[in-house]
Amino acid sequence: MLALDKVKLIDVMAFIKATYVGSFYSLFFPTAVAGDLLKWTSLLKRYPKVHKLRLAGTALIDRLVGFTAFSLEALVALIIGKSLGYQFPGFLWWLFVGINCGLVVFYCLAYMVNIPAILKKYKYLSRLSELAELLRAGNKGRLLMCLGISVIAEPAWMVWSYFIAKLFGIPLTLIQIFIFMPVIALILVLPISFAGFGAREQLFLYFFGQLGISAEKILAMSTFTGVLGIISSLIGGLFLWL
Numbered sequence: 389m390l391a392l393d394k395v396k397l398i399d400v401m402a403f404i405k406a407t408y409v410g411s412f413y414s415l416f417f418p419t420a421v422a423g424d425l426l427k428w429t430s431l432l433k434r435y436p437k438v439h440k441l442r443l444a445g446t447a448l449i450d451r452l453v454g455f456t457a458f459s460l461e462a463l464v465a466l467i468i469g470k471s472l473g474y475q476f477p478g479f480l481w482w483l484f485v486g487i488n489c490g491l492v493v494f495y496c497l498a499y500m501v502n503i504p505a506i507l508k509k510y511k512y513l514s515r516l517s518e519l520a521e522l523l524r525a526g527n528k529g530r531l532l533m534c535l536g537i538s539v540i541a542e543p544a545w546m547v548w549s550y551f552i553a554k555l556f557g558i559p560l561t562l563i564q565i566f567i568f569m570p571v572i573a574l575i576l577v578l579p580i581s582f583a584g585f586g587a588r589e590q591l592f593l594y595f596f597g598q599l600g601i602s603a604e605k606i607l608a609m610s611t612f613t614g615v616l617g618i619i620s621s622l623i624g625g626l627f628l629w630l
Contacts, residue, residue, distance in 0.1 A: 390446045391443055406428065409628055410423040410447070411423060411427075411624045412624030425447055428440075428444050430628070449522055456491050457535060458538075458570065458577070460539070461542060463485065465567045465571055466484055469571075475598050498523045503523075507520060542573075543566060546570070558601055558606070568595040568596065575591060592607070
């Protein structure tokens with residue numbers, strides 16, 4: 389919606405394909421952000437008239453909107469989890485509050501300060517004005533719609549962890565999934581592991597271990613989650629190959 393003036397179904401399919409390609413790239417970087425920022429390159433041939441910076445900016449804002457939804461949901465999950473007596477490291481509270489405050493400041497500056505006009509004054513930064521323009525008032529409605537989709541889609545994505553838990557006979561409730569998975573997912577955004585392996589297992593053991601679940605079952609759930617993620621990402625590799 390941000391890259392094109394009029395969006396058709398074929399465009400939606402093209403961007404879904406690009407998303408899978410980005411997911412494939414993420415397998416080779418220590419954070420999913422890198423893959424998302426590369427996915428726009430697969431759209432260059434299909435949309436030669438759209439400026440490269442606009443396509444790249446769209447991918448960047450896509451990640452920003454998704455990160456905003458994740459940060460908000462992780463903070464809410466942390467608050468609810470603490471109120472229910474679950475244990476979280478003390479620094480997470482300050483980290484998540486800091487991230488959300490930083491996002492609020494960023495959006496305030498983006499909408500209260502005419503950044504595109506400032507960038508146009510400098511020759512070497514004028515090209516970046518188009519990127520900044522994507523956040524301006526003309527796209528505010530689209531951005532809010534994207535944020536709304538993310539807020540709904542991300543908890544829906546977490547539901548698969550509930551069914552994986554059931555597959556291995558782990559007695560987790562949906563409430564517990566919605567409390568711990570946003571926190572785990574936000575931490576895994578940090579560049580600390582490839583495809584999440586290692587870090588995800590440690591996080592699963594720390595958070596779900598306090599529920600009295602055996603380490604073997606937790607590791608089976610975590611590993612299976614990672615394998616499913618890799619299989620899904622390999623679809624992007626298939627798109628590249630074709």
